[in-house]
Amino acid sequence: MNGFGLLRRVAPQLLTLAAVLVLVTLFFPSFPSVSFGGDRLVGSPIDVLKRGAPVALLAIGMTLVIATRGIDLSVGAIMAICGAVAAFAVTGGWGLGVAVALALATGLICGLWNGFLVAVLGIQPIVATLILMVAGRGIAQLVTEGKILTFSDAGFAYLGSGAFLGLPVPAWAWILAGILTGLVVRRTALGLLIESVGVNLRASRLAGVNSTVLLLTVYMISGLCAAVAGLIVAGDIKGADANNAGLWLELDAILAVAIGGTSLLGGRFSILASLIGAMIIQSINTGILLAGFPPEFNLVIKAILVLLILTLQSPRLGAVAAGLLSRRRRADEAGAAPRSVQEAGQ
């Protein structure tokens, strides 16, 4: 896809993001201000980039999974498991490198489990990943022994709250992960093969695509992204909370992918659009808090905004609106014709 085609693909998402940002600025005028404080940029837009990191990371993996006509409900639980494993390793004195490696490996294993259920056993993705979604928090609790495991490792905390070259580390994490995944799937045939599996599994298998390995891979990428998100969340609060780390984030990630315009029925996908979708969701979340609404309105406002965005992006709505417009134009032309005759007569 060339630059112009890519821009046209993500134009609705960019417009929506701009509209949300303008809306938030109307309620909270100092929203767009960014200043340099100490070692990093500070301000609400930077905050959106940082706080949106877990959902953005999950959305990268989720986009690939949804492109294969699957869904991964377990990412929130995987975040909790990986955060717990890393915190366990750090508090055990094994060092940061081992902790991160263990957490990433755990994410890959969780993804492998999901992929095994879907690709080898042929269980529906929504049911297969539901298993780990329910069981995962129990596993995380086993690792943390039911406590909130806190640690004071400066390196680990840097992952969640540090800054590099002026930007928070979590923001770097999702931007780099997005670029890397985008390059891998778009500069090789991998993205095309993923789309083909999502459009028609049987046909692509007959055409020689190794769909089993491909499905295993996308679920493992999803698990890996969830592991990074779990590390960030654990590092941010310097503790692993098995019950609340990543709670309901799988829903936000799926929402980001849907706002990004990727069909839940598989096929064509855009990681960039999903990432913009994640930023839209985080802008709504941050905006509601900044605008000073009573917190009990948060969910209602979020629901209404999400419904509005999805309604505006619905292809069927475009067709309906186009039909109404053309009918009105025809009526206008019919009404305008006699007038022009009159003008000609004068």
Place this chain on the structure above:
Amino acid sequence: MNPRRLPLYVTIAIFVLAFLLCWLQFPRILSTRVVGNLLTDNAYLGIAAVGMTVVILSGGIDLSVGSVIAFSGVFIAVMLRDSGLHPMVVFLLVLALTTAFGAAQGALIHGLAMPAFIVTLAGMFLARGSPTSWPWTPSPSTTPSSRLSRRPTGSCPARGASR
């Protein structure tokens, strides 16, 4: 044996097996009281499952049921406290309201060809968020804890409302 019924038989077998395992640990689980409690405590789950079956049969999914359960509980409680209506009238009201809520979601899914997962996800946020934003609902922090913990008479498991 009809092979298409196999999943049903497997489900029944798993249920019996699980019950047997429980019985080995806790023999009293076979008492009528425990069996009755199991039926009572999971009534909301069974009722929701009936509706969910129809939704999944038609190729969709409804994520909003849990929030709608919570919504109807709060709605009934607030109406009974504030309006003085007969409970049956309130029940009819809440049934009409939640059915209309489902119909609105269905209209969006069908009319605008939006994915059921996402529409009912937004519905879940809406139903979960709306009771707390009613002006006449006391916010949880100001409610005396004694009122929250006081149980209504009769068995009334409120587990559907909690997560």
